[in-house]
Amino acid sequence: MVSPVSDAMIRLEAVTKQYPGTMTPAVDELSLEIPEGEIAVLVGPSGCGKTTTLKMINRLIEPTSGEIVVAGERVTEMDQSELRRGIGYVIQQIGLFPHRTIAENIATVPKLLGWDKARTNERIDELIDVVQLEPEMRDRYPAELSGGQRQRVGVARALAADPPVMLMDEPFGAVDPIVRSALQDQFLDLQHRLNKTIVLVTHDIDEAIKLGDRVAILNVGGILEQYAPPSDMLREPANAFVADFLGSDRGLKRLGLLPIRNANLEMGPVVAPTAHPQDAHRVMEQYGVDWFAVAEGKRLLGWAPGTALETAPDVRSIPLQPYRTRIDVGSTLKEALDAVVSSRAPMTAVFDGDDYLGMLSADRISREIVQ
Amino acid sequence: MTLVAEAFVDWGWIGDNLDEIWDKVAEHLVLTGIALGVGLAISLALAALALRFRRSYTPITWMTGTLYSIPSLALFAFLVPITGFTTLTAEIGLVSYTLLILIRNIVAGIDGVPPDIKEAAVGMGYGRLRLFFEIELPLALPVIVAGMRIAAVTTIGLVTVTALIGKGGLGFFILRGLQRFFSTVGSTEILIGTLLSVVLAVIVDVGLLLLERALTPWARRKVA
Ligand SMILES: Nc1ncnc2c1ncn2[C@@H]1O[C@H](COP(=O)(O)OP(=O)(O)OP(=O)(O)O)[C@@H](O)[C@H]1O
Ligand SMILES: [Mg+2]
Numbered sequence: 164m165v166s167p168v169s170d171a172m173i174r175l176e177a178v179t180k181q182y183p184g185t186m187t188p189a190v191d192e193l194s195l196e197i198p199e200g201e202i203a204v205l206v207g208p209s210g211c212g213k214t215t216t217l218k219m220i221n222r223l224i225e226p227t228s229g230e231i232v233v234a235g236e237r238v239t240e241m242d243q244s245e246l247r248r249g250i251g252y253v254i255q256q257i258g259l260f261p262h263r264t265i266a267e268n269i270a271t272v273p274k275l276l277g278w279d280k281a282r283t284n285e286r287i288d289e290l291i292d293v294v295q296l297e298p299e300m301r302d303r304y305p306a307e308l309s310g311g312q313r314q315r316v317g318v319a320r321a322l323a324a325d326p327p328v329m330l331m332d333e334p335f336g337a338v339d340p341i342v343r344s345a346l347q348d349q350f351l352d353l354q355h356r357l358n359k360t361i362v363l364v365t366h367d368i369d370e371a372i373k374l375g376d377r378v379a380i381l382n383v384g385g386i387l388e389q390y391a392p393p394s395d396m397l398r399e400p401a402n403a404f405v406a407d408f409l410g411s412d413r414g415l416k417r418l419g420l421l422p423i424r425n426a427n428l429e430m431g432p433v434v435a436p437t438a439h440p441q442d443a444h445r446v447m448e449q450y451g452v453d454w455f456a457v458a459e460g461k462r463l464l465g466w467a468p469g470t471a472l473e474t475a476p477d478v479r480s481i482p483l484q485p486y487r488t489r490i491d492v493g494s495t496l497k498e499a500l501d502a503v504v505s506s507r508a509p510m511t512a513v514f515d516g517d518d519y520l521g522m523l524s525a526d527r528i529s530r531e532i533v534q
Numbered sequence: 535m536t537l538v539a540e541a542f543v544d545w546g547w548i549g550d551n552l553d554e555i556w557d558k559v560a561e562h563l564v565l566t567g568i569a570l571g572v573g574l575a576i577s578l579a580l581a582a583l584a585l586r587f588r589r590s591y592t593p594i595t596w597m598t599g600t601l602y603s604i605p606s607l608a609l610f611a612f613l614v615p616i617t618g619f620t621t622l623t624a625e626i627g628l629v630s631y632t633l634l635i636l637i638r639n640i641v642a643g644i645d646g647v648p649p650d651i652k653e654a655a656v657g658m659g660y661g662r663l664r665l666f667f668e669i670e671l672p673l674a675l676p677v678i679v680a681g682m683r684i685a686a687v688t689t690i691g692l693v694t695v696t697a698l699i700g701k702g703g704l705g706f707f708i709l710r711g712l713q714r715f716f717s718t719v720g721s722t723e724i725l726i727g728t729l730l731s732v733v734l735a736v737i738v739d740v741g742l743l744l745l746e747r748a749l750t751p752w753a754r755r756k757v758a
Contacts, residue, residue: 223657248659258654262672262752275659304752320658 171196171232172328172360173203173220178229180215180385189215190385192229197377199327200358204375206365207408212385213364214255217330220362221250233328248275251321251329251359255336257313259305265291265316266301272324290319295349311342318350322357331363335370347373368408372397372416380405394420414532418497423513426496426531428521431510433458436479440472452509456486463512463519486512492520496531499523542721555707559730562703565693566738568625570686573632580633581640582666591641598633606631606695614699624696631692632685639681643674676753679746683739690735694727704731 175195181188190212197203205213218224220231222243231238238246259268266287273283291298294315305313314335321329334350335343347370354361365371371378372393379390382404389401397417400406409416432446432455443455447469456466457478465483475481488508490499492515502511503525510522548555580598584591609627617623647670655669671678694705702709704727711723747754 218657221657223653244659244661246659247657252654252657254650254654254657256648256650258648258650260651260655260669262750271655272658306752 170198172199172234173197173362174230174232175216175220176230176232178216178219178226178231180212180219180224181227187384188227190219190226193381193385193387195379195387195390197360197362199360201376202354202361202363202374203377203379204363204365204371205379205381206368206371207381207388208383209366211381211383213366213381214332215385216381217332217362217364220330221247221252244275248272248324249326249328251324251326251331253317253321253329253331253334255332255364257317257337259313259316259320261305264302264304265296265308268305268316269319269323271320272326276324278324286323290322293322293353294319311338311346314338314346327360329359329361331361333365334363336365343370350374368410369416372420380408415497415500417532418500418528419495421496421531423490423492423494423496423499423523426499426523427527428513428523429510429527431512431522431524432456433463433522434478435459436464438478440475440478443472443478444469456512457481457483458519461518461520463514488512489514490523491515496523496528500525500528503528542718543725544718544722547719547722548726555726555730558703558706558727559734561701562690562693562705562731562734565621565624565628565696565701565703566686566689566734569628569632569689569693570682572625573629573636573685573689574682576629577633577636577640581637581644584637584641585644594637595634598630598637601630602634604630606692607698610696610699619700621701623699624693624701627696628689628692632689635685635688636678636681639677640674643677643681644670646677647673672750675750676746679742679749683742686738686742687735690731690738694731704728704734 173196175193178190178193179188180190193212193216195203205216207213215224219226220233220238222238225239233241233246233250260271263271266284269287269290270283273286278286287301288298291301296312296315296319300308300312305316308316314337318331318334321331335346338346351374363374365374375393377390378393378396380388380396382388388408389396389405391401394417396405397409397413397420400409400413406413430446432443432450432452434442434446434455434457436457436459438457447453447455453469454466455469457464463486466486467481467483471481472478486508488502488506488510489512490502492513499511499513503509503523510524513520513523580594584594606627609630610623613623613626617626644666651669651673652665655665660669693701693703694708696702697705697709707723707727708731711720711725711727714720715724
């Protein structure tokens with residue numbers, strides 16, 4: 164049987180779930196499309212139906228009405244166990260099997276699929292490496308790991324049979340903020356290599372913005388308020404609920420998504436060593452500062468106060484101080500802004516490795532937000 | 535002290551009857567083993583039923599609870615006209631007394647398996663049977679073995695009562711000792727029967743504990 168499909172890997176069509184004995188639906192007429200290879204993040208206040216939505220995709224919960232299509236097949240027409248073995252699943256409480264070693268936990272789905280020993284073992288070693296666990300943890304039991312390590316095992320277990328689709332319910336929920344941030348970075352790194360189609364649930368809007376190619380904001384009662392890429396959403400929240408949920412520092416959050424690489428850099432009060440003192444005076448006036456920097460081609464030589472020009476015959480002979488406020492072009496505008504406000508310099512120098520590219524001021528950065 | 539001991543204990547009798555003592559110990563163990571084995575099998579089946587159909591749990595505990603509350607003497611007296619002075623009679627009684635404890639512990643053990651672990655298993659494609667045998671049962675093992683230990687100790691004590699229907703393991707000595715209570719041989723027999731029965735209970739209890747340790751290495755190795 165052929166279902167009508169778009170090229171979305173996962174498609175929810177007007178999916179509704181009303182639990183027996185409840186007055187209002189937990190999920191209400193939800194429609195979402197998740198393109199192949201993307202991360203969609205479901206976010207919203209507690210009880211808004213995130214977990215319910217996720218579990219309907221692998222049929223741990225059957226929808227009251229509506230249709231869910233995964234890889235072109237209606238899930239209701241697929242064999243339950245087969246469907247689930249083909250979808251990586253990380254549950255909210257990790258749920259490692261305490262009586263099985265880390266290796267055995269990771270081997271769960273390969274074992275269900277009947278892989279032979281050699282292939283399974285190879286895969287275990289590979290995954291232990293991928294999620295950056297120590298090889299000697301292979302034969303430990305879950306109780307002998309830290310929270311962060313357990314969470315990694317949970318992810319490794321879900322990845323074991325290399326499923327194209329992953330469902331992750333607050334996969335980094337149970338660890339402290341520092342470990343969480345490290346796990347998120349690792350996860351993004353991993354996703355760049357693996358290109359899974361992922362539905363991830365969180366109630367942390369910052370995590371949603373950081374991880375999601377698209378973010379779905381749900382409201383209590385399972386109502387979809389907005390579904391959009393995070394930077395679009397931050398620029399143009401659909402309504403007051405979304406704006407409120409994104410928080411008052413929406414602009415800053417958006418800066419966190421904008422790479423310096425795409426920004427228009429400034430010249431800044433910078434002159435060449437061969438420049439005339441007059442040129443230095445001119446750029447200082449132009450930027451309204453009392454200092455100037457000297458650059459030769461792609462090398463930023465340093466800076467000096469304007470007063471240095473009074474005693475020196477030319478720019479080349481002025482002793483320069485190293486320019487310390489610098490940022491790599493691979494960073495975000497938010498990091499650039501941070502570099503500016505946490506130093507005394509009004510501008511940060513932008514580098515690509517050792518190559519000087521230009522300057523960014525707070526003023527320039529704030530103009531980038533609205534573009 | 536020595537005087538008292540000499541008045542009650544006939545060391546010579548013990549030396550002369552080592553073979554018979556050994557036979558009765560063996561019989562005691564066999565009666566206990568069968569009772570626990572059959573009891574466990576029936577309990578697993580009934581517990582599985584109770585877990586599958588929750589409503590059956592109350593009648594099941596009610597029935598096994600009633601069995602448990604019947605005085606053992608009365609139960610054997612009731613069974614003899616039907617099944618005679620046989621091992622079967624002894625075992626029907628012994629098995630009956632293990633059911634309540636075992637079923638309760640199996641159900642409690644399996645109910646105690648954290649729901650998130652079950653959800654993870656089902657979410658990765660475990661079927662019902664696999665879930666029961668590979669996840670629920672192993673994780674419930676510590677609670678089930680705890681029930682086995684209580685059932686074992688209870689059964690070892692009860693086996694002595696089956697002496698009344700011609701079985702009884704070490705209970706044989708206790709019964710015969712009572713019949714010639716005022717002789718040193720009689721008190722020696724009572725003492726030997728009782729003492730060895732207690733020793734058996736302790737050994738079996740510790741043995742089951744060690745078995746549990748061996749079967750659940752994951753339960754002990756904890757970080758903090
Ligand atoms: N089995 C159930 N029976 C009845 N109501 C349920 C059931 N499971 C969930 N609900 C209700 O459905 C709503 C959505 O629950 P769900 O678990 O999907 O929320 P969630 O968004 O994942 O919340 P959280 O962030 O707290 O995990 C809640 O109001 C919850 O009480
Ligand atoms: Mg949830």
